Amino acid sequence: MGFVGERAAVRRLHERFGLGPRPGELNSRFDQVSAALLGNVTPSGPPPPQLQPEPKAAKDPEQQTAITVWWLDRMAATDSPLVERMTWFWHGHFATSAQKVRGAGLMLAQNETLRRLGLGDFTSLAQAMIVDPAMLIWLDGQKNTAKAANENLGREYMELFTLGVGQYSEQDVREAARALTGWKVDRQTMTASVVARQHDPGSKTVLGTTGPLDAHSLVDLLVSRPASPRFIAQRMWTRFVGRTPPAEDVLVRLVTAYGPNRDLHALVRAIAAEPVFRDEASTVVKQPVDWVVGVMRAFKIRPSELSTADQKKLLAGLRGMGQVPFLPPSVGGWPSGPAWLTTAAGMSRLQVARLLTAKVDGFSVSSLADLLGVDWSDRTRAALSPLERQPRQLAAVAVCAPEYVVSG
Amino acid sequence: MDGLKPVTRRRFLTWSGIAAAGALGVGATQVNWSDLLARASSDPLPPGTGILVVVTLYGGNDGLNTVIPASDSAYQSARPDLAYKPSEVLDLGEGLGLNPGMKGLKGLWDTKKLAIVRGVGYPQPDHSHFRSMAIWQTASPKSPSTTGWLGRWLDASGDDPIRALSVEPVLPPLLAGEKTAGASLPASGLQIPQGALGKAFLALGKPQVGENPDFARAAKSITDLAEAAQALKDAKSHDPDPPTDEERSKGGSAGGRGALGAQLDLVAGLIETGVPSRAYSVSLGGFDTHADERGTQQRLLSELDSALTAFTERINRSNRANDVVTMVYSEFGRRVRANASDGTDHGTAGPAFLLGQRVLGGFHGQQPSLTDLDNGDLKPTTDFRDIYATLLERVLTTDPAQILSEHPGRLDALLTA
Numbered sequence: 001m002g003f004v005g006e007r008a009a010v011r012r013l014h015e016r017f018g019l020g021p022r023p024g025e026l027n028s029r030f031d032q033v034s035a036a037l038l039g040n041v042t043p044s045g046p047p048p049p050q051l052q053p054e055p056k057a058a059k060d061p062e063q064q065t066a067i068t069v070w071w072l073d074r075m076a077a078t079d080s081p082l083v084e085r086m087t088w089f090w091h092g093h094f095a096t097s098a099q100k101v102r103g104a105g106l107m108l109a110q111n112e113t114l115r116r117l118g119l120g121d122f123t124s125l126a127q128a129m130i131v132d133p134a135m136l137i138w139l140d141g142q143k144n145t146a147k148a149a150n151e152n153l154g155r156e157y158m159e160l161f162t163l164g165v166g167q168y169s170e171q172d173v174r175e176a177a178r179a180l181t182g183w184k185v186d187r188q189t190m191t192a193s194v195v196a197r198q199h200d201p202g203s204k205t206v207l208g209t210t211g212p213l214d215a216h217s218l219v220d221l222l223v224s225r226p227a228s229p230r231f232i233a234q235r236m237w238t239r240f241v242g243r244t245p246p247a248e249d250v251l252v253r254l255v256t257a258y259g260p261n262r263d264l265h266a267l268v269r270a271i272a273a274e275p276v277f278r279d280e281a282s283t284v285v286k287q288p289v290d291w292v293v294g295v296m297r298a299f300k301i302r303p304s305e306l307s308t309a310d311q312k313k314l315l316a317g318l319r320g321m322g323q324v325p326f327l328p329p330s331v332g333g334w335p336s337g338p339a340w341l342t343t344a345a346g347m348s349r350l351q352v353a354r355l356l357t358a359k360v361d362g363f364s365v366s367s368l369a370d371l372l373g374v375d376w377s378d379r380t381r382a383a384l385s386p387l388e389r390q391p392r393q394l395a396a397v398a399v400c401a402p403e404y405v406v407s408g
Numbered sequence: 409m410d411g412l413k414p415v416t417r418r419r420f421l422t423w424s425g426i427a428a429a430g431a432l433g434v435g436a437t438q439v440n441w442s443d444l445l446a447r448a449s450s451d452p453l454p455p456g457t458g459i460l461v462v463v464t465l466y467g468g469n470d471g472l473n474t475v476i477p478a479s480d481s482a483y484q485s486a487r488p489d490l491a492y493k494p495s496e497v498l499d500l501g502e503g504l505g506l507n508p509g510m511k512g513l514k515g516l517w518d519t520k521k522l523a524i525v526r527g528v529g530y531p532q533p534d535h536s537h538f539r540s541m542a543i544w545q546t547a548s549p550k551s552p553s554t555t556g557w558l559g560r561w562l563d564a565s566g567d568d569p570i571r572a573l574s575v576e577p578v579l580p581p582l583l584a585g586e587k588t589a590g591a592s593l594p595a596s597g598l599q600i601p602q603g604a605l606g607k608a609f610l611a612l613g614k615p616q617v618g619e620n621p622d623f624a625r626a627a628k629s630i631t632d633l634a635e636a637a638q639a640l641k642d643a644k645s646h647d648p649d650p651p652t653d654e655e656r657s658k659g660g661s662a663g664g665r666g667a668l669g670a671q672l673d674l675v676a677g678l679i680e681t682g683v684p685s686r687a688y689s690v691s692l693g694g695f696d697t698h699a700d701e702r703g704t705q706q707r708l709l710s711e712l713d714s715a716l717t718a719f720t721e722r723i724n725r726s727n728r729a730n731d732v733v734t735m736v737y738s739e740f741g742r743r744v745r746a747n748a749s750d751g752t753d754h755g756t757a758g759p760a761f762l763l764g765q766r767v768l769g770g771f772h773g774q775q776p777s778l779t780d781l782d783n784g785d786l787k788p789t790t791d792f793r794d795i796y797a798t799l800l801e802r803v804l805t806t807d808p809a810q811i812l813s814e815h816p817g818r819l820d821a822l823l824t825a
Contacts (some may be wrong), residue, residue, distance in 0.1 A: 027782075028562060088678065097660065097661070099660050138661055140699045143749030143751070144748075144749070145749075148746075148747045148748035148749075149700065149746075150748065150749050151698070151745045151750065151753040152698040152753070153535070155535070155754070159536055160538075165536050165539055173535065191691075209650040212424065280620070281620070283620055283622040283623075284622075285626070330660075331511065333538075337622075338625045341578050341622075341629040342591075342625050342629060343629055345629075347600075350600075354605075377616045379612070379614045380616075382614075383609075383612045386608055390604065390605075393604065393608070394608075397605060397608045397609050400612060400630075401715075402623040402626035402630075403623065405626045406620070406623055408622070408623060
């Protein structure tokens with residue numbers, strides 16, 4: 001296999017573990033960038049918007065727009081891109097949609113939990129998510145009572161969040177649901193708690209372990225299964241390296257780094273250190289949000305500084321590309337790979353590109369290659385050169401080039 | 409569930425959208441829109457050529473509250489707060505009635521243009537949305553497959569540029585073949601900017617020798633976009649994802665789209681203009697009704713009903729009335745017994761609907777017993793591949809053996825020959 005050069009590897013670090021390079025960030029050595037980017041775990045960026053209380057479930061498009069624009073703005077502005085990258089990764093992993101939660105405050109609270117715990121130990125993150133108020137609403141956790149269990153949360157928790165499909169039986173699903181009975185969300189205080197008379201205190205058997213399992217002990221049981229670290233490592237690998245699964249020896253190294261403390265930060269660093277990360281074939285099709293945020297960081301554009309009308313256009317464009325933060329299509333999260341490269345998405349991509357490059361100036365075909373960290377193919381160079389004297393149009397088309405739509 | 413090895417995980421990762429649409433990897437080509445466009449005007453799909461429309465209901469539609477055994481005491485006692493009374497359902501005979509939200513389909517039933525296949529499923533049902541949907545879409549319950557059943561049909565249709573279309577922003581697995589994948593169209597308009605900008609954008613679509621497969625596919629999508637825009641310049645513009653209402657969102661955690669009416673409207677327009685496509689994929693989401701099911705599901709079934717009824721009426725006025733067959737399915741039905749949240753958890757078999765002038769209306773397949781259950785779930789009576797095989801043979805005029813790995817079953821009485 002061939003490896004990408006130093007500069008492309010640095011760009012990969014920024015695109016995969018960060019949110020795309022800002023001007024000047026491609027000029028350091030791989031090891032330096034790796035240490036700086038992967039070592040910075042202190043959250044930074046604009047603070048979240050002040051929201052109105054939402055005592056009842058209600059669709060409030062203004063608050064929903066506010067938190068979405070805020071998060072995009074934070075991704076565009078942050079000096080700690082790994083933190084926002086991981087928050088975004090976990091949002092796709094513990095995929096929860098505002099469509100059903102109907103409370104921007106609850107979505108924001110979950111977002112802050114993901115940011116706070118996303119690079120810590122997986123046990124704490126998994127413990128927080130199983131009783132996260134937005135999650136409980138999303139997967140009917142608060143409808144799950146001792147009288148008759150609701151399996152939605154327990155099933156998806158094992159299948160999509162901790163173990164992977166095939167690692168448990170239908171009986172385990174039913175028993176896990178019993179362990180999770182009794183939780184209720186108070187929208188006023190944005191908290192969740194157990195209502196004792198709705199919790200099933202009896203003995204349950206999940207994956208061969210018997211006892212009076214509750215949410216806490218169920219999560220401890222699930223994250224300590226041998227399948228769990230492999231599952232988490234593979235999920236990260238798909239997003240950060242590519243869709244060819246890691247070889248067994250690689251997977252073993254990743255699981256070792258994760259270790260008994262379930263150290264997510266160590267796992268992330270181990271992935272970046274794998275030689276396959278620099279393999280030419282380890283391409284990743286950018287998710288629409290990754291692409292948009294990458295463009296914004298490259299051109300120093302802040303969503304918060306766009307007009308309200310342009311913010312709406314930006315969100316409409318993301319919807320046209322198939323990805324809006326806080327609105328994953330299902331609990332399985334968003335797709336990856338060429339599924340994003342549809343005819344329909346291409347149209348929206350060009351529209352968003354024009355919106356975001358409306359005020360840029362002073363770029364040439366070659367300076368754009370420097371800025372974005374890509375090498376234009378002959379095809380793309382030929383396509384772009386007629387626009388050499390129209391820098392805005394040039395920039396808009398350049399970011400739609402295959403070399404930039406795909407993280408090569 | 410034992411014995412599911414890594415390859416199954418890979419399939420799961422692929423089809424749940426966590427990994428890639430694997431079939432679209434190395435060397436994959438997409439629909440050639442130039443051919444499509446050329447043939448739409450010069451050589452439209454000849455009337456008399458079968459067209460298949462597949463409607464996927466995401467989330468696991470509760471079959472027992474769709475085709476309802478209202479007078480069965482086992483039904484009433486299993487879900488006392490969720491059950492429909494015999495007086496509420498639209499009587500179909502044999503002790504079954506349609507959900508009261510489905511008045512349009514009842515009209516089609518009365519004219520013998522609606523077939524209901526009962527108890528549809530597959531052996532050893534899986535209760536995961538993502539795996540069960542993968543099994544339906546790949547038509548491969550026993551062994552993993554990276555291709556969808558209509559994707560394999562695309563592969564099998566060789567160099568004949570008759571194709572499959574979806575109106576989703578992300579390709580549904582059923583249209584992914586080994587060599588070819590169906591095209592996706594935005595239900596809203598396609599307009600490529602004029603002038604130098606548009607020209608430069610389209611020039612990005614040129615193939616580049618030796619290019620990485622993902623780059624090549626990104627380039628191809630731009631070429632396809634150009635040709636799609638040309639082909640569909642007269643197609644009506646719709647918002648495919650309007651803001652959703654509260655009822656739908658309750659069952660929305662398992663994916664799928666809204667605005668089925670708009671999607672089917674676009675499909676009807678394409679069929680009328682003679683675009684040489686023979687398979688279409690549309691979807692409706694929101695059926696994962698773990699809680700407060702009755703209102704949510706009835707509203708969704710009403711949306712399904714009005715979309716299908718309007719589509720059928722429009723097609724019946726066209727010269728394609730005898731060509732189009734529509735199939736409606738979901739990845740599974742739901743548990744017979746209600747849960748405590750006035751909803752139902754994931755189950756097994758459910759009914760499938762077929763509509764069209766060529767459909768032989770009435771019931772097909774046996775209604776599963778409500779008392780002889782498999783761990784609380786219905787026992788499937790009809791394999792979904794029997795339906796697929798019949799559709800492949802009679803509508804898409806393709807030998808099902810190569811698509812469905814020699815699956816022998818058929819439902820011969822489902823369609824006229």
